[in-house]
Amino acid sequence: MSGTTHDFYLGRGPGAEWLGSVRLGTPDSRWLDEITRAWSAGAFACLVTVFLQVTQAEQAGEVARGDSGQWPWRWPTSHGTDYVHAFDEGAVWTAQRGERWSARAGVYVPPGPGDQPLVFPHGRATCGYTGIAAADTTARRYGPLLGATHRHDLYQLALRILADLTAPAGPGTPSAVDALRGLLPPRLRYAVTTDDAAAELEIEVFGYRDGDLAAEETVHALSLLPALYGWTDPAGGPPRFGVRVLIADEQRHTTHPVLADPRTRTVLTSR
Structure with missing residues (x-):
């Protein structure tokens, strides 16, 4: 299931109480709006509990409750979650994917010297995954498209990336996908080969004439894929996956x- 991930806490900081989490298949702004406007800790906790119950009953998302003690995500803290909501200092604060507490009671709060650091309790000490599924350090900067694809293996991830690159834009398309498409001419076609052993996607791009300088811009744009669908690690740790981009010459189609x-936009194979 794709969609947005949400975590809910009473308090902020390493001692905050985790109330639960949800991955929503479709946005439910009515409930989330009510939750962000909660006027007390008790009201917030009650609204979150009812929201999780309704979501589970209506099969509108995947739910985890704090009292179960079962952290649902592969990332070890809420730094990797799309939206984090916490009741603290008389209001609900919201942070987006490890950025900062940018909204109070649903209203944008500009950055300032009094910003509280974004610190969360550990849902788990380590995620215990390696390779494409690894996400075991809070130092990583998680990409905006990781949450919707974190359960994909390399082949499934390649399918998702090709769909994002070539499918028509529509309602609900993530802004990160729109931005990436804006860097790529729509005439381009792609042959992708997955290499599980190397956790790498080889992307061959068709549609340029030999020596076309614009090809370098495409190479750069596609090199952003690991950061968008995975993470960057300031400490130099391994990415979720790597990419190798090749520009096909004019005779490569033979x-x-x-x-x-020319009607074929994409080809996907495994090595």
Whole structure:
């Protein structure tokens, strides 16, 4: 299930009480608006409890409750969650994917010297995953498209990326996808090969003439994929996956016969 992830806390900081989490299949702004306007800790906790119960009963998302003690995400703290909501100092504060507490009672709060650091209790000491599923350090900067794809293996992830690159834009398209598409000419076609052993996507791009300088811009844009669908690690740790981008020459279609048909936009194979 794709969608947005949300965590709920009483208090902020390492001693905050985790009330629960949800991955919503579709936005439910009515409930979330009510929650962000809660006037007391008790009202906030009650609204969160009812919201999680309704979401589970209506099968509108995946729910985890704090009293179960079962942290649902592969990232170890809420730094990797799309939206974090915490009742503290008389109001509900909201932070987006590890950025900062940017809203109070649903109203934007500009950055300032009094900002409280974004610190969360550990949902787990380590996620215990390696390779493409690894997410075991809070130092990483999680990408905006990780939450919707964190359960994908490399082949599934490649399918999702190709769909994001080539599908028509529509309501609900993540802004990060729109921004990426804006860097890529729509005429381009892609042949992607997954390499599980290396956790790497080889992306061959068709649509440029030999020596076209714009090809370098495409190479740069596609090199952003690991940061968008995974993370960056200031400490130099391994990415979720790597990419190797190749620009096909004008005769490459003769050795890649599927792409000889100009109506074919993408090809995906495994090594």
